Amino acid sequence: MVRSELVRKIADANPHLAPKAAEAVVAAIFTEIEGALARGDRVELRGFGVFVTRPRCAHTGRNPKSGTPLKIPARQVPWFRASNLLLDKINA
Template sequence: MIRSELIQKIAEDNPHLYQRDVERIVSTIFEEIIDAMARGDRVELRGFGAFSVKHRPGRTGRNPRTGEPVEVEEKHVPFFKTGKMLRDRLNETD
């Protein structure tokens, strides 16, 4: 599902809301998650999962084409850990 499909689904399920308002709500939620992670905060959505930022220190890597050593800079990467309810739903047996 992409962002526009999410907005469309929410708008269909809530006919009392204008689509432009739904777009603003979805954008605001995503912006707040991004802002919190940029500050280094953890964002937890109970039952769904938690977003956090992990630090990866610099290291020496290898160029896969030539095999030569390459310096990889340190960086921060997003990390997502699923919640129990999501994990259980994904592993339901039919």
């Protein structure tokens, strides 16, 4: 499912909500999740899962074309852990 399909499904499930308003809702949710992760906060959606950031250490990589070594700096990466309810629905 892509973002536009999600917006359409939300608009279809809520007839009182215009498609533009559904797009605004989806954009607001994603913006808040992005902002929380950028601040280093944990985002927990009960029954769905948890979004957090995890550190990735600096390391040496290689350019696949030339084989020359590259220093890859440390950074934070997003990580998602599905809730048990979501896992049960997926594996039912």
